[in-house]
Amino acid sequence: MSQKKLYSYLPDQVSVIVNGRALSGFAIGSFVTVARDEENFKVTNGLNSVSRSRNENHMGKINVTLKQTAPDCAYLDELARVDEVDASGVFSVLIRDASGLSKYDAAECWIEKYADADFSNEITNRVFTIIAADLNMLSGGN
Numbered sequence: 001m002s003q004k005k006l007y008s009y010l011p012d013q014v015s016v017i018v019n020g021r022a023l024s025g026f027a028i029g030s031f032v033t034v035a036r037d038e039e040n041f042k043v044t045n046g047l048n049s050v051s052r053s054r055n056e057n058h059m060g061k062i063n064v065t066l067k068q069t070a071p072d073c074a075y076l077d078e079l080a081r082v083d084e085v086d087a088s089g090v091f092s093v094l095i096r097d098a099s100g101l102s103k104y105d106a107a108e109c110w111i112e113k114y115a116d117a118d119f120s121n122e123i124t125n126r127v128f129t130i131i132a133a134d135l136n137m138l139s140g141g142n
Contacts, residue, residue, distance in 0.1 A: 025070020
């Protein structure tokens with residue numbers, strides 16, 4: 001009988017580092033998503049063959065969801081404001097799962113737009129969309 005392996009995922013071991021600052025105040029549930037904008041290869045289907053060409057566009061989006069009470073909402077807003085004023089709000093991002101091998105990073109990123117605000121009788125979330133010019137991705141598992 002083969003031995004089963006146990007794998008554990010610990011959400012508190014996921015760090016999102018923006019411009020050297022570790023963000024905190026994440027929302028409950030899905031708090032960070034990472035995705036490339038396009039496929040790795042462009043495909044052309046012919047009559048009797050399939051061809052593919054490497055896609056050199058490595059741009060992507062990172063969505064970070066914080067509670068409205070998180071101090072880092074103001075930090076990300078300030079990065080967006082500075083970029084809006086004089087285009088100097090470009091920063092690096094590193095996302096790492098210390099309980100596994102997953103790692104995502106980009107050297108040149110910016111806030112796409114200010115997070116939408118929603119006020120309620122309960123704590124709401126703010127979603128910040130970060131554009132990454134050249135997104136490196138390693139979905140390493142646990």
